[in-house]
Amino acid sequence: xxxxxxxxxxxxxxxxxxxxxxxxxxxxxxxxxxxxxxxxxxxxxxxxxxxxxxxxxxxxxxxxxxxxxxx
Numbered sequence: 600x601x602x603x604x605x606x607x608x609x610x611x612x613x614x615x616x617x618x619x620x621x622x623x624x625x626x627x628x629x630x631x632x633x634x635x636x637x638x639x640x641x642x643x644x645x646x647x648x649x650x651x652x653x654x655x656x657x658x659x660x661x662x663x664x665x666x667x668x669x670x
Contacts, residue, residue: 612644
């Protein structure tokens with residue numbers, strides 16, 4: 600999809616996440632199975648926060664090219 604084609608380079612997993620993937624983490628954390636989990640940060644972002652957009656491509660030129668008026 601278009602979202603993946605634009606966002607994939609910004610994620611370690613090379614794709615955007617599905618809402619159900621986030622939902623499964625939420626369901627786990629709300630369940631009894633996570634009863635001993637305290638004070639943790641769970642990044643459900645496909646590695647975006649680990650990689651960051653500037654690690655694989657420069658975001659500014661890419662964004663500028665997409666927003667430049669056609670000649």
